[in-house]
Amino acid sequence: xxxxxxxxxxxxxxxxxxxxLRCSPRSxxxxxxxxxxxxxxxxxxxxxxxxxxxxAKGNILERFSAQQFPDLHSELNLSxxxxxxxxxxxxxxxxxxxxxxxxxxxTRLLVL
Amino acid sequence: xxxxxQHNHHVILSEAASLELxxxxxxxxxxxxxWYVQYPGQHLQLLLKYFSxxxxxxxxxxxxxxxxxxxxxxxxxxxSVQWSDxxxxxxxxxxxxxNYQLIWGAGTKLIIKP
Numbered sequence: 001x002x003x004x005x006x007x008x009x010x011x012x013x014x015x016x017x018x019x020x021l022r023c024s025p026r027s028x029x030x031x032x033x034x035x036x037x038x039x040x041x042x043x044x045x046x047x048x049x050x051x052x053x054x055x056a057k058g059n060i061l062e063r064f065s066a067q068q069f070p071d072l073h074s075e076l077n078l079s080x081x082x083x084x085x086x087x088x089x090x091x092x093x094x095x096x097x098x099x100x101x102x103x104x105x106x107t108r109l110l111v112l
Numbered sequence: 113x114x115x116x117x118q119h120n121h122h123v124i125l126s127e128a129a130s131l132e133l134x135x136x137x138x139x140x141x142x143x144x145x146x147w148y149v150q151y152p153g154q155h156l157q158l159l160l161k162y163f164s165x166x167x168x169x170x171x172x173x174x175x176x177x178x179x180x181x182x183x184x185x186x187x188x189x190x191x192s193v194q195w196s197d198x199x200x201x202x203x204x205x206x207x208x209x210x211n212y213q214l215i216w217g218a219g220t221k222l223i224i225k226p
Contacts, residue, residue: 043202043216045216048213056213098206098213099144099206099212100161101158101214103148104155105154
């Protein structure tokens with residue numbers, strides 16, 4: 001158990017819908033990272049927040065957004081969902097702005 | 113731009129065989145190096161990491177990796193694999209120049225035949 005929690009574990013929704021994924025980092029970690037993992041694209045870094053502020057952006061679509069709240073938990077919002085958004089979404093946390101990342105169990109999203 | 117290359121996308125071995133997975137990175141400065149493992153249906157777990165000191169790093173489950181600066185490499189090794197080592201293995205690198213963002217390799221899928 002890494003100490004990073006994610007909810008929900010599974011999510012099934014329809015195209016065009018909007019979902020919110022939630023992540024709680026390890027106690028004391030200030031950075032939260034979001035990743036998408038799919039069979040065809042592999043592991044893709046989406047976005048990082050550090051102490052409430054966006055720190056780095058990767059291959060995140062405009063339909064996706066994230067935020068980190070004062071209690072340091074983070075939410076990833078996915079809107080206008082498409083079939084191709086079906087994937088595993090992982091959250092990771094680290095103590096500082098970089099360094100060792102500890103991963104949560106992931107949310108498996110299925111868009112029908 | 114920095115990049116990480118894992119040469120083998122798929123590796124199939126028999127139990128008790130020795131394992132070496134290659135990882136090369138492109139950055140010439142000071143780097144931190146990581147290997148993560150993802151067992152089927154699970155999340156990524158840290159296997160081992162190198163920040164400084166002894167270039168031979170020992171990790172969990174009998175894995176080790178050697179940092180060879182002159183070759184820009186951080187290969188993962190295990191002398192005798194088990195069926196339970198079947199997983200995907202990711203190499204990652206960060207540095208001050210990348211603001212300590214992890215740059216990930218594409219992963220190597222390892223299948224151990226019982």
